[in-house]
Amino acid sequence: MAREIAVQPLSKVAFAGFGDVIETKDAEQRLINEGTTTRFHDLAGIDVADQDGRPLISLFRGQPFAFPVEITMMERHPLGSQAFFSLAGRPFLVVVAPDEDGRPGTPLAFLAAGDQGVNYAKNVWHHPLLALDAVSDFLVVDRGGAGENLQEFSYPGETFLIVS
Amino acid sequence: MAREIAVQPLSKVAFAGFGDVIETKDAEQRLINEGTTTRFHDLAGIDVADQDGRPLISLFRGQPFAFPVEITMMERHPLGSQAFFSLAGRPFLVVVAPDEDGRPGTPLAFLAAGDQGVNYAKNVWHHPLLALDAVSDFLVVDRGGAGENLQEFSYPGETFLIVS
Numbered sequence: 001m002a003r004e005i006a007v008q009p010l011s012k013v014a015f016a017g018f019g020d021v022i023e024t025k026d027a028e029q030r031l032i033n034e035g036t037t038t039r040f041h042d043l044a045g046i047d048v049a050d051q052d053g054r055p056l057i058s059l060f061r062g063q064p065f066a067f068p069v070e071i072t073m074m075e076r077h078p079l080g081s082q083a084f085f086s087l088a089g090r091p092f093l094v095v096v097a098p099d100e101d102g103r104p105g106t107p108l109a110f111l112a113a114g115d116q117g118v119n120y121a122k123n124v125w126h127h128p129l130l131a132l133d134a135v136s137d138f139l140v141v142d143r144g145g146a147g148e149n150l151q152e153f154s155y156p157g158e159t160f161l162i163v164s
Numbered sequence: 165m166a167r168e169i170a171v172q173p174l175s176k177v178a179f180a181g182f183g184d185v186i187e188t189k190d191a192e193q194r195l196i197n198e199g200t201t202t203r204f205h206d207l208a209g210i211d212v213a214d215q216d217g218r219p220l221i222s223l224f225r226g227q228p229f230a231f232p233v234e235i236t237m238m239e240r241h242p243l244g245s246q247a248f249f250s251l252a253g254r255p256f257l258v259v260v261a262p263d264e265d266g267r268p269g270t271p272l273a274f275l276a277a278g279d280q281g282v283n284y285a286k287n288v289w290h291h292p293l294l295a296l297d298a299v300s301d302f303l304v305v306d307r308g309g310a311g312e313n314l315q316e317f318s319y320p321g322e323t324f325l326i327v328s
Contacts, residue, residue: 024223024301033226033292040223042308048219055212055219057247057283057305059188059204062197083221085303087251087279115251115301119221128197137188137279139249139303141221144206 002159003106004068010094010110010118018096018124020044022085022117044119048080048143056144060084062092062131071095071160074104074125075152080143084129085117087137093130094118095162103153109162125153166323167270168232174258174274174282182260182272182288184208186249186281208283212244212307220308224248226256226295235259235324238268238289239316244307248293249281251301257294258282259326267317273326289317 008014012021020043027040048055074097086092092112097104104125112118119141120126129138143149172178176185184207191204212219238261250256256276261268268289276282283305284290293302307313 022221022223022303024225027223036227036229037293038225039304040225042220042222044221046219046221049213055210055305056206057186057208057210057281058206059186059191061188061202061204063200065200085251087249087253089251089253117221117303129201139186139281140203141219141305 002161004161004163005107005109007109007111007162007164010112010116015110019121020119022083022119023115044083046081046141047122050079052145052147053080053143054145056142058140060129060138060140062129062136062138064131064134065093067162067164069093069130069162071107071127071162073152073154074127075150076123076125077149078123078151079147079149081119081122082140082142083117083119084138084140086114087139089114090133090136092132092136093162095127095130097125099125107160166325168325168327169271169273171273171275171326171328174276174280179274183245183285184283186247186283187279208247210245210305211286214243216309216311217244217307218309220306222304224293224302224304226293226300226302228295228298229257231326231328233257233294233326235271235291235326237316237318238291239314240287240289241313242287242315243311243313245283245286246304246306247281247283248302248304250278251303253278254297254300256296256300257326259291259294261289263289271324
């Protein structure tokens with residue numbers, strides 16, 4: 001049995017509780033470099049600095065998915081946040097779920113615009129990268145270091161279908 | 165008097181000593197997410213974790229410069245590294261200088277391709293952001309926190325002209 005989940009626009013308000021939306025909108029602006037650069041300052045809570053952790057910059061190259069997108073599992077990172085920003089300027093799909101006694105509840109689906117990134121807060125259930133339309137590269141800031149930083153959960157007997 | 169400096173292609177070898185080139189080329193690759201994502205892993209040394217420091221994600225919107233680009237000053241960040249990746253997929257100019265007794269020496273100029281980022285190592289002299297061709301957004305990872313993290317230096321009586 002598949003349950004349909006409608007995708008909604010990504011916004012700070014809608015995403016509150018799951019992490020940060022990385023965007024220029026409503027950001028603190030600082031004019032620097034003799035006026036040649038605007039700095040939209042401190043847009044995400046990078047939370048990777050336990051005793052063994054350090055921030056990593058990596059590039060992710062994601063194969064594209066197409067609607068309806070089937071969701072059968074979720075994952076989370078107990079030790080660190082994970083930020084994604086599209087380098088293709090292309091919208092991508094952001095699927096998260098509230099925690100319900102150590103397992104993910106019903107997913108919520110957001111469409112990130114090409115100029116929006118996301119930062120999943122530590123321990124927030126989310127689906128692995130879901131690029132759309134074409135193979136897409138993302139800049140990723142997450143945690144490196146010792147410790148088990150991946151939990152996966154398969155929904156038992158349930159499938160969710162993200163529809164546009 | 166202006167001295168001409170020819171721009172050269174950006175590569176890990178040429179940029180060694182100044183920081184990291186963030187690119188998929190020659191990176192450690194990990195196939196993840198059931199084969200739907202390639203992770204190009206750990207591409208830059210983010211060096212912001214002193215006692216008072218924390219990593220920031222910000223967006224920089226840079227006004228475009230045009231060749232020949234006049235260089236009269238440099239800056240450096242004594243407390244942390246600073247990484248830039250173009251979100252426009254557009255080449256940009258990377259100007260650095262070796263330290264000579266606490267002041268920047270003669271600049272070197274690199275043309276970063278649209279799919280290359282840079283990470284200036286802590287305390288490396290570099291010019292503020294030099295976008296090219298059009299107003300361009302960059303994702304920036306640098307240091308937040310207490311402490312004086314900016315030094316600027318104006319070349320006395322000298323101007324350098326970066327030529328393509």
